[in-house]
Amino acid sequence: MTTTAALPVAAAPSRGPFRLAVAILVVNLFTILKGAMTTSTGSGLAYPDWPLSDGQLMPASSYTTVPGFLEHFHRLFGATLGLLALALAIWLQATRDGTPRLRRCAWFGGCLILVQGIVGGTGVLRELPALNSATHGTLAQLIFALFAWIAYQLSARHAATSPLADVAPGAGRRLMLVALAAMVVQTVIGALARHTNSPHALWTHVGNSFVVFLVGAIASAFATGRLGEAPGVRGLARSIVSLLIVQIGLGFVVLAVRNPEGKRPENVEHLGRALVISVHVVIGALLTVLVALLAAHVFRATRRHPALDFE
Ligand code: HEM
Ligand code: HEM
Secondary structure (H helix, E strand, C coil): CCCECCCCCCCCCCHHHHHHHHHHHHHHHHHHHHHHHHHHCCCCCCCCCCCCECCECCCCHHHHCHHHHHHHHHHHHHHHHHHHHHHHHHHHHHHCCCCHHHHHHHHHHHHHHHHHHHHHHHHHHCCCCHHHHHHHHHHHHHHHHHHHHHHHHCCHHHHHCCCECCCCCCCCHHHHHHHHHHHHHHHHHHHHHHHHCCHHHHHHHHHHHHHHHHHHHHHHHHHHHHHCCCCCHHHHHHHHHHHHHHHHHHHHHHHHHCCCCCCCHHHHHCHHHHHHHHHHHHHHHHHHHHHHHHHHHHHHHCCCCHHHHHC
8 A cells, every 4th residue: 555654744835826827727728618619610710810800909790790709709818818827927936936947837838828829810810721720729738738737836735745655756757748648649630630621630530549548547547556645646537537538429429510621611600519529629628637737746746755865
């Protein structure tokens, strides 16, 4: 059986930055849902300009038409996300909360959101080349995972997690990174399938989902079996396996309801189908976040025991 060694519990950073990081995750989730709905309804070119929409900050069509509403409010959500990330970076910098690495990560996350806006905006100006759209879709999930990692490092649980005494330092870390890489590869292939409508990419995505499931299940089983005593590990592992099963089932529904011609403006007439497809994108993002969080928990629980440094 695994036990935790008695170690002085490190002081958790103040609660404010943690709460802000959680708020960033919530806004990020809605931004991804809005973006996915924009793509699923073929509304990416509702406004041909950027950074303004039809030359205005708040065009009337953004609350009188569905494509205008989805695309414009997606931009507003994206801008809000950027401002919240900037606030977190400034807050951490000013209060010196967290480690220097964490503060660098917060600034880096803010810069990534800026890059994300530029990729989305220049994509609009260039009439949505697949490379822009696929990069934008993938980057969204990486940003989401990065802020989940930042939130974990600001949490009381992170401060309270001691290294597990009878597990070798570093155990399982490589396996977690492989599982995370599998999720990212699956997202890249899904994004290529979505934005190029290539049957080759589509079937590679379907086939690869079974590899992703296998790797995710092995990583979760390992984490539960060897590191299950560490706070949060069991819950994360269970959620990953359950969501993977839901996601694969939903994937077949997506395959059945999607327009074989891909993203087209007329898809907006089928909002229910667009929502089903968008939920698949959102669950993909949640899975990336959960696997990243599991990896972060495993890294935390298998760090070198400070007492050993004196031996
Ligand atoms: C603020 C500037 C932004 C602009 C101008 C913008 C623009 C767009 C456009 C035009 C699309 C549709 C692309 C297509 O159908 O080909 C889109 C989709 C999307 N956007 Fe943004 N976006 C911005 C910010 C963000 C941010 C900050 C995030 C999240 C971190 C994000 C996440 C997404 C996602 C997940 C999709 C759907 C991708 C997919 O389903 O394949 N966007 N965005
Ligand atoms: C491990 C399981 C899976 C994960 C994590 C996953 C994730 C994703 C993500 C993130 C996207 C959108 C990428 C983007 O644009 O940013 C996507 C697209 C897609 N996925 Fe999956 N997927 C999985 C399994 C499946 C399965 C089993 C199927 C079908 C049987 C499927 C069918 C599709 C289709 C058809 C699209 C493109 C939708 C469109 O054209 O609009 N997925 N997937």
